Amino acid sequence: MTVPYLLRLLCVCMASFFLLHLTFALAVSAAAPLAIRRAERMRASAGARLLFLLRLLPPGLALVVVAAICAPSYLWLEPDASAEEVGLIFLTVALVGSALCAMAIGRALSAAVRSRRYLRDCPRLIESNAPILMLAGVLRPRLVVSRGVMGVLDHEQLVVALRHEWAHGVAHDNLKRLLLLAIPGVLPCMRGLRSIDRAWARMAEWAADDRAVGGSSNRSLALAAALVRVARMGPAAPAPALATSLMADPCDLEKRVDRLLDPAPSPEMPRAWVVSGAAFALALSAMAPQPATLRAAHRLLELLLH
Amino acid sequence: MMGHLEITVMEIVWAQGESSVHDVAQKLDRPLAYTTVMTTLDRLFKKGLLDRRKSERAFLYAPRLSRTEWERKRAGDFLAAFLAGPRPSGDLLISCLVDAVSEQDAALLDQLERRIRIKRKELDRRRKA
Secondary structure (H helix, E strand, C coil): CEECHHHHHHHHHHHHHHHHHHHHHHHHHHHHHHHHHHHHHCCHHHHHHHHHHHHHHHHHHHHHHHHHHHHHHHHHHCCCCCCEECCHHHHHHHHHHHHHHHHHHHHHHHHHHHHHHHHHHCCCEECCCCCCEEEECCCCCEEEEEHHHHHHCCHHHHHHHHHHHHHHHHCCHHHHHHHHHCCCCCCCCCHHHHHHHHHHHHHHHHHHHHHHHCCCHHHHHHHHHHHHHHHHCCCCCCCCCCEEECCCCHHHHHHHHHHHHCCCCCCCCCHHHHHHHHHHHHHHHHHCCCHHHHHHHHHHHHHHHC | CCCHHHHHHHHHHHHHCCEEHHHHHHHCCCCCCHHHHHHHHHHHHHCCCEEEEEECCEEEEEECCCHHHHHHHHHHHHHHHHHCCCHHHHHHHHHHHHHHHHHHHHHHHHHHHHHHHHHHHHHHHHHHC
């Protein structure tokens, strides 16, 4: 099939993005159990950061390779190919890649719109006995609390519970949720990626707990008591997608109380990981503009294109 | 459905991994005839719970499913059979499950509250000392 130059360039970008994303996502999915185990042994905020970065790695790296290597190589080595045949398989891959990206952007936009609507209609203090204490919204997050929660918690517990939600705001957890929603899906059977999402959400709660108590035993006990009291109020009301709730996952309650009662010292992210990540990024940025890299990428693209 | 002896034999094979009739017979709490153990292992093989391979003159048996997988399958089969029955029995099962989960939740919350109280007392005591 013959397609115009710009459309062909778009196809090259979308198909390369899809294939690279799939490859990186498969690697991350396979490494997920190990990464989650390592993250759980680190300080909660470092573990959450590691898992979040790992989740962003496949699309991020794919985007960088497409922008720094694939697109420039096509522009440089085929500047005036006015008419060129494109294989059907390549076109299909490009279409699938585009559809997945469009779906992800749609999902994120829809969540953002729903969250905005929720915040517009919802007062800060809800006249209800439901266990609601959450931070909703992305750019200007707002605390929402129900009269029931205010009545159940004493002053110290309420303060530390509010500090927990404020900690989510400081860590921009709702913005991170939005970014996770904007990551294109790859294969429905990739359990590893879903398990990273779940582990990140869990560790973000732990990190908010740690930041809320700030090493104080009194605040730890108050937050543990607040969690149990809110859990006694019954199942949590459905929250918008871009909100963090005090009782996000009732199944994690026991573990959270354990951590608050017996905090264990845990290390930061190993320095070697940070150094090797930076070295990899540096190597990639040094390699990308080299003519040899662009030529090799072009050969590969030609193979795919036809 | 598995009988008491079959469950005991499965426990041994799960714990030991690949085992011969002789290995299993030695691990049993009560002495049983070799042929009884052999028949039980054979029955478990025919039920699809064990794999077997010939090694020299004896069969070696290994579990086909892990304990967790087997328990999940058992729970799934039980639920499927119950829910396939008349509507009231399905509703009854769900209501029993909800009751059981609620009771367990309440017990867990009580236990967590007790631990928090003990920890607070400890903290107060340490502060006074």
